Amino acid sequence: MCAAVKTGAVRSLGRFTAGLAHDLRNPLNAAQLQLQALLRLSSVGLPLFVRERVLAVNSELCRISELIDDYMSLSEPGITRLERLSLLDISASALTHLVDARLGSVTLENRISGELPAVLADRTRLTRVFIHLLKNSLDALPRADARIRLDAGTVFDSEGNRSMVVVRVSDNGTGIDEETLPQIFEPFFTTKAAGTGLGLTLVKRVILAHGGVVSVRTQGGDRGRKPSASHGPPSEDFTTIAEFTLPIRSI
């Protein structure tokens, strides 16, 4: 599919899902309210096995709600609520939301410092950016010695002021070959049997809407060459580094 056709397809999909999401929101919210009412009953004796199932249903409804948000941001990144956010908090919250059985066998380091300047960003969208990048890393990891690292730093402008934060998600997965790399931000491009190919498209839209940029560096199929980070220290023996920037002061 050529790029123009894909972009048109994304716009149509965005319009369609925005309408669909609008229609789904009300019944979804109503269902979640009912579940919350049920959970409140637990204090007066809701059996444990019922409570567990209610919680499980609630978490599936939350997942549907997140997917709706993702698809809506295809047509409109929806940066509506800007807040001063700590990247440490957002990354920690993404890790909490990332429910994935594979995490148990991965060495996952969050080296993002609480000392970093706050960024002005949309909490939900930025959390989803972390989740999409972490999921890509999880999908690529080897069975043994699987490692993911989150880290972040600041970039100085020509006057010596800290102007941007740079966030990196690094993994020691398969890497991306030279033929694949130029296509990874294209809507619907995927190398996975069950992938939609929209993860990095959404990441890019959200980061651009916040005034940042996103890039992915990889060893590109040459297992002997390490990817270099564009900002800050090189990431040891990681094969792929997804990196995005966000302005510190303004959007």
Ligand SMILES: Nc1ncnc2c1ncn2[C@@H]1O[C@H](COP(=O)(O)OP(=O)(O)OP(=O)(O)O)[C@@H](O)[C@H]1O
């Ligand atoms: N960390 C990574 N390591 C290896 N390949 C990657 C990595 N991140 C992205 N890719 C490649 O980029 C492609 C596009 O990624 P993208 O997140 O847009 O879609 P997806 O992961 O295939 O599907 P979806 O995110 O919609 O479930 C992937 O199919 C994969 O080939």
Ligand SMILES: [Mg+2]
């Ligand atoms: Mg993905």
